[in-house]
Amino acid sequence: MERKTRIEIAKPGLDGHDRGAKYIARALKDAGYEVIYTGIRQTPESIVATAIQEDVDFVGLSLLSGAHNELFPRVVELLKTEGAEDIIVFGGGVIPEEDIEPLTKKGIQAIFRPGTPISAVIDFIESKKKTTAA
Amino acid sequence: MQESIKNRKTEWEESVLNKVLQKFPERKETFTTGSDKPVERLYLPQEESKGDYLEKLGFPGEYPYTRGVQPTMYRGRLWTMRQYAGFGTAEESNERYKYLLDQGQTGLSIAFDLPTQIGYDSDDPVSMGEVGKVGVAIDSLKDMEILFSGIPLDKVSTSMTINAPAAILLAMYIAVAEKQGVTRDRIRGTIQNDILKEYIARGTYIFPPAPSMRLINNTFEFCSKEVPKWNTISISGYHIREAGSTAVQEIAFTIADGIEYVRNAMSTGLDVDQFAGRLSFFFNAHNDLFEEAAKYRAARRIWARIMKEKFSARKEKSMMMRFHTQTAGSTLTAQQPDNNVIRVTIQTLAAVLGGTQSLHTNSKDEALALPTEDSVRVALRTQQIVAHESGAANTVDPLAGSYFVEQMTDEIEKEALEYIEKIEKMGGMVRAIEAGYVQKEIQDSAYRYQKAVEKGERIVVGVNKFTVEEEEPRGLLKVDPALRDVQIKKIEEIKDSRDGSKVEAALAALKRGAADESVNLMPLILDAVHAYATLGEITGVLREEFGEYRESIVL
Amino acid sequence: MEIVKGIVAGNIRSIARAVSIVENNMEGKEELLDELHTHTGNAVVWGITGPPGAGKSTLADRLIQKERSEGKKVAVIAVDPSSPFTGGSLLGDRLRMQTHATDPGVFIRSMASRGHLGGISTAAFDAVKIFDAAGYDTIMVETIGVGQTEVEIIELSDIVMLVLVPGMGDEIQAMKAGVMEIGDIFVVNKSDREGAERLKAEVEYVLMISEKPKESPQKKICMTSARDNTGIDELHRILQTKHTEDLKSGFLEEKRKHRLNKELSNLFYLKTREFLEEQLSIGAQMDTWIEGIYKKEIKPYKFISEKMKELKKEYVKG
Ligand SMILES: Nc1nc2c(ncn2[C@@H]2O[C@H](COP(=O)(O)OP(=O)(O)O)[C@@H](O)[C@H]2O)c(=O)[nH]1
Ligand SMILES: [Mg+2]
Secondary structure (H helix, E strand, O other): OEOOOEEEEEOEOOOOOOHHHHHHHHHHHHOOOEEEEOOOOEOHHHHHHHHHHOOOOEEEEEEOOOOHHHHHHHHHHHHHHOOOOOOEEEEEEOOOHHHHHHHHHOOOOEEEOOOOOHHHHHHHHHHHOOOOEO | OOHHHHHHHHHHHHHHHHHHHHHOOOOOOOEEOOOOOEEOOOOOOOHHHHHOHHHHOOOOOOOOOOOOOOOOHHHOOOOEEEEEEOOEOHHHHHHHHHHHHHOOOOEEEEOEOHHHHOOOOOOOHHHOOOOOOOOEOOOOHHHHHHHOOOOOOOOOEEEEOOOOOHHHHHHHHHHHHHHOOOOHHHOEEEEOOOHHHHHHHHOOOOOOHHHHHHHHHHHHHHHHHHOOOEEOEEEEOHHHHHOOOOHHHHHHHHHHHHHHHHHHHHHOOOOHHHHHHHEEEEEEEOOOHHHHHHHHHHHHHHHHHHHHHHOOOOOHHHHOOOEEEEEOHHHOOOOOOOHHHHHHHHHHHHHHHOOOOEEEOOOHHHHOOEOOHHHHHHHHHHHHHHHHOOOOOOOOOOOOOOHHHHHHHHHHHHHHHHHHHHHHHOOOHHHHHHOOHHHHHHHHHHHHHHHHHHHOOOOOEOOOEOOOOOOOOOOOEOOOOOHHHHHHHHHHHHHHHOOHHHHHHHHHHHHHHHHOOOOOOHHHHHHHHHOOOOHHHHHHHHHHHHOOOOOOOOO | OHHHHHHHOOOHHHHHHHHHHHHOOOOOHHHHHHHHHOOOOOOEEEEEEEOOOOOHHHHHHHHHHHHHHOOOOEEEEEEEOOOOOOOOEEEOHHHHHHHHOOOOOEEEEEEEOOOOOOOOOHHHHHHHHHHHHOOOOEEEEEEEOOHHHOOHHHHHOOEEEEEEOOOOHHHHHHOHHHHHHHOOEEEEOOOOOOOHHHHHHHHHHHHHHOOOOOOOOOOEEEEOEOOOOEOHHHHHHHHHHHHHHHHHHOHHHHHHHHHHHHHHHHHHHHHHHHHHHHHOOHHHHHHHHHHHHHOOOOOHHHHHHHHHHHHHHHHOOO
8 A cells, every 4th residue: 555645734924815725735635645734823833743743744835924934944944853854845825936946945845836736736746755655 | 588689589599690600619618707607698688677777776876876876976086096005114114105195095005914913012923924024013002103104194094904903903093193183083094893704714813703793893882982984894805705705705705794793783782873884895806897897786786785674774874885995916926927917907997897985906016025116106007097098987887787797786696695695594604604604615616716727717817828938026025024123122112111000000901891791992992002002912911801713614 | 663662752753653654554563553562551542423513623622621731641533534536635623723733742643534434544543552552641533423334433432422513403313223322422512502402402312212231331411612612621520430430340441352352353354354365366366256157157155165165175174
């Protein structure tokens, strides 16, 4: 049996625009993944604790308030502190082009901006996922 | 439909249409509106439309207001052009407001940052990364004084996008006005104060429904006596639509929210005509021009009838749905951002043809970052061109009588009423929200729409068709991350300079008041504000007493 | 095994990994569970079941709070169905418990039933053992279900709470017969709504007229509003009292042994089946046999008897 890929979809920060996050969560479910959705207003700490308890392979962060430069890297940092740097972090939302490179350097492995088709997210997951078989 | 027309239609279909269809099939099997409503090939006069013209459409400025709330509409006065702005510190926002007023804008519209909207001070740990980002950071009366310095509050009308802590920001506004020597009965403006749509779609709630509704009632009552020119609520469909609802859902859920507010206020003993005239609405303007125009017309008619028939309102003003409109942020694309100017133009036209009272036009770069001064100007110019050059403002309700638009208006009305009825059956909007019903309906629409875009069934120019390789614009306006430190320093200064015992006393009094449902909290909040208690402190006291709301979505 | 040390020491990452191992039926699963076996038996397992939207997750959230206030470590296993078409799932139970996410004494794990009918996944049984061995005092298992479909949660739990809400009176009537078996405690949640009292009365009536198996403990009814945090203290007290009583009366031991019986039988069947498949190459030959039976060339019972004879000849001595 193939190991099921598990993905946490989380909204750090204070904005309540969860349209994108909910869409991604549902679309990934339809693509056959197990998706854990935690709702709005999550702190980096709760996102990381969740990722570890749920033993996810990916954490997808969605943010529209513009606080991504502070909050996305914080999630990566905390994962590292917890010895869970193998969990892959990606992000989405209103993120200006010029922020992408610095974020990538800080360990956010992909940024998906509005208008990205879900197939791009799935391709990314498929290319990175662990392939441990039973 | 008249028999003769019906017969002619059949004839036409057989002799003309079918031949053409055989040779030249239509572009699509079915055509739908932006909200997925079917659109027929051709609309013809409806049989009944003549007979009940007076009942369904009537005259502008008269019940049921389908054609507009004023008799002359824009021939008398143009809509208020009101650009939503605010970012960073109070100082920076103050500068932007003065600029906009110089450019011919006629009203202010204040955006607050998220910590302010959720009642946290800038120095709270949860505010990290958020201070000054989507609006201005307000921590105490001090910031509010700076925000409006040099702006005469008896001359402008100010709209504040603030909900959960609306009572507190209103108190601050009153305090600033009075410091300017403007008495509270002379200030004009709006607080959004619409908590239900926060639970439904926008997410900046603080307290559970019951105490939230009480705070809203407190502002209704207080303003009806002391701040008579203030619009105490702006019942908002805008964010419901942004969250992915259809046009029908937008007005249905907004009106259902309105029903809940009216019922709630009446249950505390307020007379409907005492407050209903100060209720205002806020809608979205999307790209589907005709559907949108029909939507506003349907909404006016539904509201008028509900106020009259369900709540027995007697005053005309209580039945009039006056609304602000903003163009749809969710339709803006990061790709080929110049195209957004055209989208905004169509949306502006939709709002104007639908009879809006005021309008905010989005800037083309809003899908990327905060709008620059240049793009804000183009957005304002778009309104001015529609107002002065397009001719759309020259007559009242120009689309009336279009077979298509009238039928669309009727259909939207009917479908919206079905939703409203369903929500009433569930026990009202609070119940429907707690059950996650409304959120789920919106979620499903959003999902359907997005799927259609992904499959290419719906074309978004520049995104899934007509794309180009492009360089992204750089040098977009950004908020300085060090801003939080500036605000923190200001808070420290305030806390050092104010009379601590006064603050304590005011907060203690507020807490006692909060525990007693019969107390109107507005005067107590005003006292706390005057004592320079911070927003976070005031909200904190209320949090302790009221508890916090938890998201009730259903996945 | 390295991971076992981690689990017993309460290492979060090890526990999480171990749950994935059992969930995915990965290599080392059996050894892992064997190694953990001696460390189990200390935790109390509460099942929470009921229809979707009844407030199970919200209730779990409140009960976590109660348990934490007594210093107990709590684990929650929240099971949601997978889509039968795509195999994917959207797990949202923990949304209601997220305020406890960063509490080191709370471990919440969402699980998809992965096509396993009846709601609960087999992996949940094994996950309970992992949390037990890791030192969690209380383990709650949330699963959707109402009526007689939900048998497994009974087998897995020491105490089962069946959560009901006003507005489902007819369903209560319909499940009269089965209702006795499903829950030990009937939680009438959303007591803030009208109809809660009536529902309680209905449940009482159904319990009264249902036949009570001899010597089984008294069923309890409790009204709660998980939203307003009322009735939770009482529910918690009932849970604790019941546990003490069941311990004293030997009912708990009986229940747990019954659970072992089930588990062991299941394992036997499973393993025997695997063995049979291998020995008789069932997978490879099935089509041929079916073809033969379909064309009336083979008589099914005679065929099976012969196959069994073959087997016995080889393996049964004497
Ligand atoms: N009115 C009311 N609503 C509740 C209560 N308990 C839970 N809810 C709400 O019911 C919905 C479903 O709750 P949830 O715990 O997810 O139910 P589950 O599907 O059984 O796990 C949520 O919106 C909760 O806020 C209660 O006691 N009263
Ligand atoms: Mg649940």
